[in-house]
Amino acid sequence: MKDILLVEDDALIARIYRSKLEQAGFHVLVAEDGLAAMKLLHEAKPHLVVLDLIIPKLSGLDVLNFMRQDPELQAIPVVVFSNAYLTTLWEQIAALGVREMLVKSSVTPLQLIQTVSNILEQPAAPPQTPKQAAPNSTASQSTESAVQPAAPAAPVGPARSTDNASQFRHRMSRDFFEQIPAISKGIQQVCQEFLESVDTPVQLQRLEGLQRKIGFLTHMTSMAGCYRTAQLASALEALLFEMRFKPESMTQSTRHTVSTTITLLIESLARADQSDEQCLSQTRVLVVDDDAVSSRALAVVLARSNLAGSVVSDPFKALEKLRQSAYDAVLLDINLPGMSGIALCEEMRKLPQHESTPAIFVTGYSEFEPRARAIFKAGDDLISKPIMPVELTVKVIAHLLRRRLQAQAARA
Numbered sequence: 001m002k003d004i005l006l007v008e009d010d011a012l013i014a015r016i017y018r019s020k021l022e023q024a025g026f027h028v029l030v031a032e033d034g035l036a037a038m039k040l041l042h043e044a045k046p047h048l049v050v051l052d053l054i055i056p057k058l059s060g061l062d063v064l065n066f067m068r069q070d071p072e073l074q075a076i077p078v079v080v081f082s083n084a085y086l087t088t089l090w091e092q093i094a095a096l097g098v099r100e101m102l103v104k105s106s107v108t109p110l111q112l113i114q115t116v117s118n119i120l121e122q123p124a125a126p127p128q129t130p131k132q133a134a135p136n137s138t139a140s141q142s143t144e145s146a147v148q149p150a151a152p153a154a155p156v157g158p159a160r161s162t163d164n165a166s167q168f169r170h171r172m173s174r175d176f177f178e179q180i181p182a183i184s185k186g187i188q189q190v191c192q193e194f195l196e197s198v199d200t201p202v203q204l205q206r207l208e209g210l211q212r213k214i215g216f217l218t219h220m221t222s223m224a225g226c227y228r229t230a231q232l233a234s235a236l237e238a239l240l241f242e243m244r245f246k247p248e249s250m251t252q253s254t255r256h257t258v259s260t261t262i263t264l265l266i267e268s269l270a271r272a273d274q275s276d277e278q279c280l281s282q283t284r285v286l287v288v289d290d291d292a293v294s295s296r297a298l299a300v301v302l303a304r305s306n307l308a309g310s311v312v313s314d315p316f317k318a319l320e321k322l323r324q325s326a327y328d329a330v331l332l333d334i335n336l337p338g339m340s341g342i343a344l345c346e347e348m349r350k351l352p353q354h355e356s357t358p359a360i361f362v363t364g365y366s367e368f369e370p371r372a373r374a375i376f377k378a379g380d381d382l383i384s385k386p387i388m389p390v391e392l393t394v395k396v397i398a399h400l401l402r403r404r405l406q407a408q409a410a411r412a
Helices: 010-025 032-042 060-069 088-095 109-121 159-196 200-223 227-245 252-269 293-302 315-324 341-348 364-379 388-412
Strands: 005-009 027-031 049-053 078-082 101-102 284-288 307-314 328-334 361-364 381-384
Touching: 005 010, 010 027, 010 109, 010 200, 027 032, 027 328, 032 049, 032 060, 032 381, 049 060, 049 109, 060 078, 060 088, 078 088, 088 101, 101 109, 159 200, 159 252, 200 227, 227 252, 227 388, 252 381, 252 388, 284 293, 284 315, 293 307, 293 328, 293 388, 307 315, 307 364, 315 341, 328 341, 328 388, 341 361, 381 388
Parallel strands: 005 027, 005 049, 049 078, 078 101, 284 307, 284 328, 328 361, 361 381
Antiparallel strands: none
């Protein structure tokens, strides 16, 4: 019997995956944080490690660094099993060499078992650096290239495994739907406590609690088949993680993003029993920014999140693009040459295909509050410079989910 070390801080999620792995014939040890993982690594010398990156006390990156520096642990294969939107951490992890990099929100327990089995059946080999630096990422950074979002992988294995996966998802959906009111209430309460706190240590403590609840929500919505809600929860979890480790990023902009996204998640959970698409459709975003450095950076951010970004610096050319093509969201610098971003948005609203297209305005940090009072009344959104990549990702995904919920309500 092979020993597996599962590094996962959520007790319920750890219990689910532990049960599934043990049913498949593995002996599973669970570490709830980075320090516990390091202790168990030396005590148990497991045959394989399944490692989350977002864990308390020490991160998954710290644990992997610890393993790579210890001769007794260097050869143990590692499967990173974490949040898709932690692009910087994924890149650092990849550089250290791991056997597989899996995204929690798009992999079933049976797929994880298949991955673990395949690795342990292979002859021992040094860890290999993945070809891609981040999961579901694209090698292209062209500002005009269209990037097709990677869909969650289909179930693997024989028909019996597919049947088992279907039964598991049905049970998870049933149990999850029964708990939605309690889950929603808990998230709202912790979010409100975070937003009301002013003392930095208290803020960080409450932020960690909120991050853990959203991480749990990511798991549960994914296993229950609520793919779009899981995608947004996963992106928000990554934003909360970055805010925890970079307290200076707790700005009016990020706090507003957290607040509005939580509200949307709760609304989405209220409709969680409605059908959802496993293969998420392509998303096209138009970026209008006359700063070449900024626009290139934004295009890379969008590409890393599997959002197809087109960049244009001239607002009049942007308007022509909007006339010619439909976009799912538009990112607008407020201060553009010849026509302000607000004026461009007004012209965009006159086009039938863009009457309700989400517009996210980019403004300076000091202008956020006065701009917010003027812009939010129009139903659009705002983000301040310097832009946190993961905050932008949360904004775009949130607006796409909001439009989808509005369409569902209109059909009801």
